[in-house]
Amino acid sequence: MDNHLTTDFDEACFLVDLSNVVRNRRLGEPGARSLKRLRLLVEAAKSLARDPDVKLYLVADRSLRHGGRREFGDLGDIRQLGSWVRRGLVEELADADDRLLELCELTGIPVITGDRFRGARGERPWLQGNTDDFLEPVPGPAGTVRLIPVDMGVAHASAISMKLEEDALKKQGLLDARRRPRFDLVSRNWRCEDRRCTLYDTTKGSAALLPRVRRSSPTCEMHGGVLVDDGPRTATVQLKLLLDGELKGRFTLENGTKVPVGRAPGPGGIALHGLIPADRTNGLSRVHVDLRISDGVVHVLDRSRYGTTRWRSAAGRGGPGRWRRLGTAEERFGGGDELQLVDGVVLARSGRRFPTELAQEWQRRGPLPPDAADVTRMH
Ligand SMILES: [Zn+2]
Numbered sequence: 553m554d555n556h557l558t559t560d561f562d563e564a565c566f567l568v569d570l571s572n573v574v575r576n577r578r579l580g581e582p583g584a585r586s587l588k589r590l591r592l593l594v595e596a597a598k599s600l601a602r603d604p605d606v607k608l609y610l611v612a613d614r615s616l617r618h619g620g621r622r623e624f625g626d627l628g629d630i631r632q633l634g635s636w637v638r639r640g641l642v643e644e645l646a647d648a649d650d651r652l653l654e655l656c657e658l659t660g661i662p663v664i665t666g667d668r669f670r671g672a673r674g675e676r677p678w679l680q681g682n683t684d685d686f687l688e689p690v691p692g693p694a695g696t697v698r699l700i701p702v703d704m705g706v707a708h709a710s711a712i713s714m715k716l717e718e719d720a721l722k723k724q725g726l727l728d729a730r731r732r733p734r735f736d737l738v739s740r741n742w743r744c745e746d747r748r749c750t751l752y753d754t755t756k757g758s759a760a761l762l763p764r765v766r767r768s769s770p771t772c773e774m775h776g777g778v779l780v781d782d783g784p785r786t787a788t789v790q791l792k793l794l795l796d797g798e799l800k801g802r803f804t805l806e807n808g809t810k811v812p813v814g815r816a817p818g819p820g821g822i823a824l825h826g827l828i829p830a831d832r833t834n835g836l837s838r839v840h841v842d843l844r845i846s847d848g849v850v851h852v853l854d855r856s857r858y859g860t861t862r863w864r865s866a867a868g869r870g871g872p873g874r875w876r877r878l879g880t881a882e883e884r885f886g887g888g889d890e891l892q893l894v895d896g897v898v899l900a901r902s903g904r905r906f907p908t909e910l911a912q913e914w915q916r917r918g919p920l921p922p923d924a925a926d927v928t929r930m931h
Contacts, residue, residue: 556594556608557641561659561738561762562788564609565601565902566687568593569652569665570642571616574629576666579689579697584623585616587632592697593664593689600687600699601902603792603799609661610642611652617644643761645773651764656685658738658762660887660909664689664699670707680706737770738762741782744772752779789850791843793827794898801827805845812855813899814840828897835860835894843885849909850901852885854878862892866900 558564570590573579579589590610597606617633624630636642645651649669653676656663664687673679682704692698742752742763751761751774763770763779770779786806793801803822805811812821815836824836841861842853854861862875866888875892885891887909891899 553591553594554636554639554641556597556606557610557636558607559609559640559643559761561609561655561661563607564659564661565603565606566597566608567652567655567661567663568608568610569648569663569667570610570612571648572665572667573689574616576689578691580695581625583625585620585629586625587629589689589697592695593699596689596692596697596699597664602794602797602900605799608664609655610636611648611655612637612642612644613648614644614646653679654765655762658765660685662687668702668704668707673707679704737765739785741785742770742779743782744775744779745777746772746775749775752782789845790902791822792900792902793824794900795828795832796896797898805843805850807845807848810842810844812839812842813893814838814855824893824897832894832897836897840893841891841899844882850885851882852878852891853882854880856893860894864890864892866890 568590573589573593574585574587576589577584580586580592581588594606594608597608598604612633617630617637621627621630633642637644643651649667649672652663652665653669653672655661657676657678662685666688669676669679683701686702686704687699688702689697690700744752749772751772752763761773764773765771771777772779788807789805791803791805792799793803801824809820812818813824814821815825815833815838816823817839821839824840825833835856835858837856837858840854840856842855844851844853852861852863859877859880861878863878863883863885864873864875865886866872872890878891885901887901889901893899
């Protein structure tokens with residue numbers, strides 16, 4: 553279990569609203585609070601990400617561990633939670649909701665929760681009509697759990713924070729300020745000026761947190777001070793190689809590079825020879841595709857001899873889209889997209905997006921129409 557937990561956003565595939573999951577009586581066994589629900593969720597996350605090593609970033613309210621202890625059917629759950637918090641595998645705060653939304657906004661990593669965050673929509677207008685960033689755990693067959701994408705719907709104005717309704721201009725101001733994700737923040741390392749503080753120390757690996765944003769400055773959660781810029785953080789893109797849906801390899805691409813992928817692409821490339829059995833390399837060219845990562849956007853060029861490469865989006869609301877032929881020019885290879893090189897051999901990007909891609913997406917979304925608050929479409 554522990555090897556599926558991380559508080560390093562570079563590794564995390566999903567953010568988890570832990571209190572919400574542990575308290576969800578529809579999942580697994582009866583009882584008010586149970587950590588078994590998290591174990592079922594890990595299985596669901598593995599299968600959705602098609603990654604047996606999938607990593608989750610857990611955020612919990614302090615009250616999960618400290619309030620209502622008798623609600624746990626198994627007291628071992630409380631000890632387990634305490635151990636995870638001490639080892640930096642669970643981020644525990646007074647208000648987990650706010651932190652989850654902040655992390656999602658900063659990193660583009662999807663959130664697993666049953667909450668619709670109706671009360672947060674004034675401050676975070678990107679929640680309105682969102683269909684990309686939230687997954688809900690629901691009961692699956694034979695006591696399992698499934699994850700389904702959530703249409704957050706558009707909350708009625710009366711459900712949105714009262715203080716913002718009072719002042720439409722202020723609301724507009726917030727919209728503008730919040731529409732740009734802070735990739736300036738996620739692309740740097742940060743250091744707390746308190747010498748004993750290691751919360752943001754990236755040399756410590758999985759315990760390095762992403763700073764909290766207070767009055768638009770990165771701030772230490774524990775000491776409250778503004779954090780010091782500690783140099784650039786290497787921006788990377790994660791790539792998985794799947795054979796018939798099974799994970800065969802994992803690669804990291806760095807910004808500013810061009811990486812050929814194929815049977816035997818030569819130096820600097822990703823060689824698939826040896827990763828997939830010889831009888832499945834039929835039709836696989838020596839260099840099959842070029843991946844170019846520039847300004848945080850990944851581009852793909854089909855270089856296969858017979859033009860066999862297909863593209864699809866797998867992150868959509870209705871599940872994976874239809875395979876489409878790549879053109880002869882470079883195309884975008886976005887977060888959640890997949891490339892099929894030859895039958896059954898697929899390169900997949902995780903659902904999380906690169907900070908620059910996130911920024912572009914938000915710009916495309918634009919402001920909500922003025923009558924949006926009249927529509928109620930909750931699930
Ligand atoms: Zn600190």
